[in-house]
Amino acid sequence: MESTTNTMVNGSDLDNNNAAGGGGVVDVYGEDFATEDQLITPWTVSVASGYTLLRDPRHNKGLAFTENERDAHYLRGLLPPALMNQELQEKRLMHNLRQYKVPLQRYVAMMDLQERNERLFYKLLIDNVEELLPVVYTPTVGEACQKYGSIFRRPQGLYISLKEKGKILEVLKNWPERNIQVIVVTDGERILGLGDLGCQGMGIPVGKLSLYTALGGLRPSACLPITIDVGTNNEQLLNDEFYIGLRQKRATGQEYAELLQEFMTAVKQNYGEKVLIQFEDFANHNAFELLSKYSSSHLVFNDDIQGTASVVLAGILSALKLVGGTLADQTFLFLGAGEAGTGIAELIALEMSKQTKAPIEEALYLRRVKTDVLNLLQGLIVSSRKESLQHFKKPWAHEHAPIKSLLDAVKAIKPTMLMGTSGVGKTFTKEVVEAMASFNEKPVIFALSNPTSQSECTAEEAYTWSKGQAIFASGSPFDPVEYNGKVFVPGQGNNAYIFPGLGLGLIISGAIRVRDEMLLAASEALAAQVTQEHFDKGLIYPPFTNIRKISAHIAAKVAAKAYDLGLASRLPRPKDLVSYAESCMYSPMYRSYR
Structure with a gap:
C-alpha cells in the first residue's frame, strides 16, 4: 500500500485515508482496515462544518454529534439539545419503519435515510438484514422500479443515455469519486420478472450496491450505479408524464453496440483495469453477447447468468x-x-x-x-x-x-x-x-x-x-x-449470498478477470456454511444473519482461486485470506471528529 496525505474538502472524501494520525495509508480495498483506529478520524482529514456537515450523508451523525463536536464544527443551534448515540438512533428508526404497513413506504424511508445519514443506513441494514433485505432488494425493489418516476427524489448514480454518445468519458468524470472499485450497470430491459422498465431500472443497481457494502463490506464511495438509457419499448412508460427516461423505442443493433463499446472503453480508461463491472438485468439477447464479448478484456460479471447459477x-x-x-x-x-x-x-x-x-x-x-x-x-x-x-x-x-x-x-x-x-x-x-x-x-x-x-x-x-x-x-x-x-x-x-462476497474476493486479490472456477469456488464456500443445525430445519442455505462472515469465506475462496489461476495482482498473497477479507470490510460505526 502506498503512503499519502489525505484531504477532505467540503465533506468530499478524495482518497479515503485510513491511518490514525500522521501520513495516512490509502486503503484500496475498503474504508476500514485492521490497523485503523475506527473511533478517531486522522488529523490530516478535515471535515466540513456547520450546516454543510449536516447535509453531507457520509459524515452526518444527526443527534449523535457530541458536545465537543457541536462546538468544534459550528453545530450549536442547528441541532436539538438532546444527545442520541447510534444504537438509540437505530432503535428509533426501526420502530418508525415497522409502523409502515406498505413495503414501498419502507423502501422510500430507507432511501431517504441513505441520502441523509449513510453510516446509520448501513448499520440499520447490517444489524437487521433479514428484515430489511426484502425492503431494499427483492421483492420491494421491483415495485420501486415500476414507480421510480413517481418516487424519484435525488439522483443516485449516473444516467448515460444516447444523448451522451461520444461524451461518455466526460460523463464518468462528472462523478465525484475517483477510486471506483465496482460498477453495477443495467439498461433496464429485463428488470426482475417485470420486463422493460427503461430508465426506471436504476433502482436495481442502487439496491445491488447497497448490498455490496452491507453484506460484502465494500465502502460506499467505491460503488457506482449506472443506468444506460437507450429508450424503452414499454408503451405505458412512454405515455407516463412522470417517466424520467428517453421517450423513444429501444435502440438496437449497431447503435446499441457502439454505445456499449464506448461505455466499456471509457470505464476502463477512467477507473483502470481492475474495476469490476457487473451487468444486471439485460435482456437475454444482449446479456450473453456482452458477457462473451468483454470477459476476455474486462473484469466483468453477469449476476443473472453467473450469480444466479452460483447461488443455485x-x-x-x-x-x-x-x-x-x-x-x-x-x-x-x-x-x-x-x-x-x-x-x-x-x-x-x-x-x-x-x-x-x-x-x-x-x-x-x-x-x-x-x-x-x-x-x-x-x-x-x-x-x-x-x-x-x-x-x-x-x-x-x-x-x-x-x-x-x-x-x-x-x-x-x-x-x-x-x-x-x-x-x-x-x-x-x-x-x-x-x-x-x-x-x-x-x-x-x-x-x-x-x-x-x-x-x-x-x-x-x-x-x-x-x-x-x-x-x-x-x-x-x-x-x-x-x-x-x-x-x-x-x-x-x-x-x-454470492455477489457481495465474490466482488470482495476479486477486489482484495486485485483480480483482472472473472473465471468460472471462481464461481464454483463461491458455490462450494457457500454450501460449506450450511451446518447440521440448518439441515435439521430443512434449510439448504445459511441464515442471512451471519452474511458478513459468509461473504468473508466466499471472498477468501474466490481470492485464493484468483491467485491459483495467476489472475491476482495484489501481492504478496495474504496468509489468512478469511481474516484479511474481514479486515478490509467497511464499518458503519460513527467516527469521532476532532
Whole structure:
C-alpha cells in the first residue's frame, strides 16, 4: 500500500485515508482496515462544518454529534439539545419503519435515510438484514422500479443515455469519486420478472450496491450505479408524464453496440483495469453477447447468468446432503431457458466435471442427457428444434420426443430436481408438485423467479402439495410454513449470498478477470456454511444473519482461486485470506471528529 496525505474538502472524501494520525495509508480495498483506529478520524482529514456537515450523508451523525463536536464544527443551534448515540438512533428508526404497513413506504424511508445519514443506513441494514433485505432488494425493489418516476427524489448514480454518445468519458468524470472499485450497470430491459422498465431500472443497481457494502463490506464511495438509457419499448412508460427516461423505442443493433463499446472503453480508461463491472438485468439477447464479448478484456460479471447459477449450485450441493447421491446421479428439469436456466445448467456441468474428473465436453454431454430445459412457449428443447434456437440454448438440445406441457415433461423425465427460472408465476401447479413427490422421497423444488408475484409456486404450496416431502428454495423470501405440526423454513436462493462476497474476493486479490472456477469456488464456500443445525430445519442455505462472515469465506475462496489461476495482482498473497477479507470490510460505526 502506498503512503499519502489525505484531504477532505467540503465533506468530499478524495482518497479515503485510513491511518490514525500522521501520513495516512490509502486503503484500496475498503474504508476500514485492521490497523485503523475506527473511533478517531486522522488529523490530516478535515471535515466540513456547520450546516454543510449536516447535509453531507457520509459524515452526518444527526443527534449523535457530541458536545465537543457541536462546538468544534459550528453545530450549536442547528441541532436539538438532546444527545442520541447510534444504537438509540437505530432503535428509533426501526420502530418508525415497522409502523409502515406498505413495503414501498419502507423502501422510500430507507432511501431517504441513505441520502441523509449513510453510516446509520448501513448499520440499520447490517444489524437487521433479514428484515430489511426484502425492503431494499427483492421483492420491494421491483415495485420501486415500476414507480421510480413517481418516487424519484435525488439522483443516485449516473444516467448515460444516447444523448451522451461520444461524451461518455466526460460523463464518468462528472462523478465525484475517483477510486471506483465496482460498477453495477443495467439498461433496464429485463428488470426482475417485470420486463422493460427503461430508465426506471436504476433502482436495481442502487439496491445491488447497497448490498455490496452491507453484506460484502465494500465502502460506499467505491460503488457506482449506472443506468444506460437507450429508450424503452414499454408503451405505458412512454405515455407516463412522470417517466424520467428517453421517450423513444429501444435502440438496437449497431447503435446499441457502439454505445456499449464506448461505455466499456471509457470505464476502463477512467477507473483502470481492475474495476469490476457487473451487468444486471439485460435482456437475454444482449446479456450473453456482452458477457462473451468483454470477459476476455474486462473484469466483468453477469449476476443473472453467473450469480444466479452460483447461488443455485450452492443450494443443490447442500440439498444433496439431504437427498443423498452425487451430482451426477441427479436429473434436472428447468422451466425457463433464459439467462438463469442455461447459466445454472452450465455451472452444474462444470462442477460435475470437477467432481468426476471427466473432461468438460463429456460432462456437458452427460448433463445434456440428464438436464432438460423447457421453454414455456415452445416446449422442451430438443434436437429437432435446434435450427430455431437462440445460440445459448443450443448446447442443451438433445434427442427427445417433443413435449409441450410442464406436467407431461415431469411425468416423462422424472426429474429429482425441478428448477423454475421462467419469470412466470404459478407455473408449478398442484399436479406438477404432486407428480414430483410421487417418484421422489424428497423432491427438490427451486422456484427462483422474482419478485414474489412471479414465483413459480409459494413455499406453502410446495410443502402442502408434496405433503411435507419437498426441499424448497425460492428467489423471493417466504415465511416459514407449518404443515402437519411441523415447521418448514424455506430457503432463499438469493444472489445476495454470492455477489457481495465474490466482488470482495476479486477486489482484495486485485483480480483482472472473472473465471468460472471462481464461481464454483463461491458455490462450494457457500454450501460449506450450511451446518447440521440448518439441515435439521430443512434449510439448504445459511441464515442471512451471519452474511458478513459468509461473504468473508466466499471472498477468501474466490481470492485464493484468483491467485491459483495467476489472475491476482495484489501481492504478496495474504496468509489468512478469511481474516484479511474481514479486515478490509467497511464499518458503519460513527467516527469521532476532532
